[in-house]
Amino acid sequence: MIQLRNVSKIYPNGARALVDVNLKIDKGEFVFLVGPSGAGKSTLIKLFYRDETPTRGQVQINGKNLVRMKEREVPYLRRSIGVIFQDFKLLPNKTVQENVAFALEVIGVSRKEVRARTSNMLELVGLAGKENAFPNELSGGEQQRVCVARAIINNPALLIADEPTGNLDPETAWGIMDLLFNINKRGTTIVMATHARAIVNKMQKRVIAIENGRVARDEEMGGYGYDV
Amino acid sequence: MTFNFPRYILRETGHSMKRNPWLSIASVLTVMVSLVILGFSIFFLANASNVAQSFESQLEIAAFVKDDATAVQVQTLQSQIQGMTGVASVTIVTKQQALADFGKNMGGSQSNLVTDLGGTNPFPDKLTIKATNPQDVENLAAAISALPEIDTVRYGQGYVDKLLQFTKWLRWIGFGVVGAFSVASVVLISINVKMNVFSKRREIQIMKLVGASNGFIRWPFLIEGLTLGLLGGGLAALVVGMGYNWITMYIQSTLTFLPVVRNVVLFRQVLGGLLLAGMAMGAVGSGVSLQKFLHS
Ligand SMILES: Nc1ncnc2c1ncn2[C@@H]1O[C@H](COP(=O)(O)OP(=O)(O)OP(=O)(O)O)[C@@H](O)[C@H]1O
Ligand SMILES: [Mg+2]
Numbered sequence: 086m087i088q089l090r091n092v093s094k095i096y097p098n099g100a101r102a103l104v105d106v107n108l109k110i111d112k113g114e115f116v117f118l119v120g121p122s123g124a125g126k127s128t129l130i131k132l133f134y135r136d137e138t139p140t141r142g143q144v145q146i147n148g149k150n151l152v153r154m155k156e157r158e159v160p161y162l163r164r165s166i167g168v169i170f171q172d173f174k175l176l177p178n179k180t181v182q183e184n185v186a187f188a189l190e191v192i193g194v195s196r197k198e199v200r201a202r203t204s205n206m207l208e209l210v211g212l213a214g215k216e217n218a219f220p221n222e223l224s225g226g227e228q229q230r231v232c233v234a235r236a237i238i239n240n241p242a243l244l245i246a247d248e249p250t251g252n253l254d255p256e257t258a259w260g261i262m263d264l265l266f267n268i269n270k271r272g273t274t275i276v277m278a279t280h281a282r283a284i285v286n287k288m289q290k291r292v293i294a295i296e297n298g299r300v301a302r303d304e305e306m307g308g309y310g311y312d313v
Numbered sequence: 314m315t316f317n318f319p320r321y322i323l324r325e326t327g328h329s330m331k332r333n334p335w336l337s338i339a340s341v342l343t344v345m346v347s348l349v350i351l352g353f354s355i356f357f358l359a360n361a362s363n364v365a366q367s368f369e370s371q372l373e374i375a376a377f378v379k380d381d382a383t384a385v386q387v388q389t390l391q392s393q394i395q396g397m398t399g400v401a402s403v404t405i406v407t408k409q410q411a412l413a414d415f416g417k418n419m420g421g422s423q424s425n426l427v428t429d430l431g432g433t434n435p436f437p438d439k440l441t442i443k444a445t446n447p448q449d450v451e452n453l454a455a456a457i458s459a460l461p462e463i464d465t466v467r468y469g470q471g472y473v474d475k476l477l478q479f480t481k482w483l484r485w486i487g488f489g490v491v492g493a494f495s496v497a498s499v500v501l502i503s504i505n506v507k508m509n510v511f512s513k514r515r516e517i518q519i520m521k522l523v524g525a526s527n528g529f530i531r532w533p534f535l536i537e538g539l540t541l542g543l544l545g546g547g548l549a550a551l552v553v554g555m556g557y558n559w560i561t562m563y564i565q566s567t568l569t570f571l572p573v574v575r576n577v578v579l580f581r582q583v584l585g586g587l588l589l590a591g592m593a594m595g596a597v598g599s600g601v602s603l604q605k606f607l608h609s
């Protein structure tokens with residue numbers, strides 16, 4: 086599903102975000118990415134949906150080489166990947182329902198189907214009743230859940246989550262985790278960057294720790310680590 | 314089309330026009346001004362060539378007979394010229410007639426006029442020749458002026474030449490002015506679209522991250538440019554159409570001798586052309602600014 090070979094990423098300002106990363110994630114896996122702030126987790130994740138390209142090395146998603154990928158193929162790659170962004174990235178002049186619907190509209194789903202699937206999804210993430218609110222009228226946690234809904238609405242083969250529970254109270258956070266767990270059980274590969282120790286320790290999934298842009302630890306059924 | 318793409322485009326276009334109303338208005342107005350000038354120039358040129366043609370078809374040659382010719386000689390001249398090929402008619406205007414006409418025009422009495430003019434009639438005998446073919450006029454005039462009894466020959470070629478010369482200049486000036494305004498229109502529309510693209514750059518980035526293709530993102534901006542151009546073209550067509558109608562009616566009722574072009578087919582073609590030209594300006598304007606932006 087995901088394969089990185091000797092990947093390094095140096096930002097134009099000289100920041101060395103990733104150094105010689107090798108990584109293989111199989112279809113259907115659930116992987117936690119942990120590590121201190123600024124370690125390079127978001128940068129790694131951005132390589133997967135080609136928001137960034139590596140300075141050196143190769144990135145392969147579903148057999149496709151993202152380094153050699155043509156610009157016009159990128160939208161199709163992104164439609165097969167759901168992303169829960171660390172900063173949500175909601176469209177400010179669109180309502181909750183329009184934001185979620187947008188992921189379906191770009192792939193040309195009919196209006197009727199869009200409406201039905203959108204309201205189902207909003208129910209699922211606990212946002213029923215907020216359909217016509219604008220993002221700036223929502224709490225951080227609510228915005229995050231809109232982002233979750235948009236990411237999973239078109240059943241992506243790969244779901245990438247950058248701190249999907251960062252702004253949620255423990256109870257809502259567990260609700261989202263249940264959702265992700267169920268999606269994973271249906272076959273979706275999930276990569277989730279997080280600082281949520283309790284969640285990582287409880288779920289007992291594969292854990293990859295990034296430190297200073299390098300893979301510091303990679304264990305099946307791991308824990309959060311960094312214990313005090 | 315699966316989901317309601319047209320509605321999506323209209324909504325986006327409306328949003329962006331509301332965001333920058335003054336810039337939108339400025340764009341529409343420059344398109345309009347350039348196309349109004351274009352429209353009127355075309356109609357003016359059509360009329361100028363029409364006038365030139367009708368002058369040409371009415372071409373006459375005036376041949377003035379030498380002072381010492383007798384009345385008999387003048388009559389012989391008349392039949393001699395009548396015999397030339399390409400001559401439709403020859404009429405004699407005697408010096409007496411010319412004097413009388415002049416007097417009538419001046420409103421005085423004839424006897425006084427002659428004494429006023431020093432006791433002699435200053436007008437020569439004149440032959441007015443009508444040619445059957447406008448192209449023959451020049452050669453005919455040359456042949457007539459070569460006759461020994463003829464003093465001078467005058468014909469309208471000079472005026473027609475001047476008019477044609479003038480229309481040629483006007484055409485170039487018109488092209489220049491219309492060209493300059495068209496460039497200004499395209500630039501303004503492209504600034505307009507660019508500003509909207511810029512103000513929506515975050516949204517565009519998000520749309521791309523969610524998997525929207527460039528084509529999908531581009532459409533509303535393209536339609537916005539087209540709409541601005543079309544609005545300008547439509548206003549220009551309105552102004553030119555009504556303006557031309559009014560001007561030609563005015564000319565027909567006051568300067569009745571001026572022939573005006575009132576050709577429905579030409580009218581429709583020009584107005585339709587203005588609409589198309591407006592749309593083209595919009596398309597080029599938004600195309601220019603989208604070209605660069607989306608490839609990042
Ligand atoms: N667009 C960018 N331009 C320049 N440097 C960047 C950019 N994005 C990230 N960096 C730098 O790259 C390094 C890794 O950043 P990254 O966002 O990947 O960290 P992270 O592990 O996701 O941290 P956090 O847990 O706080 O989200 C940091 O030093 C950061 O300053
Ligand atoms: Mg991060």
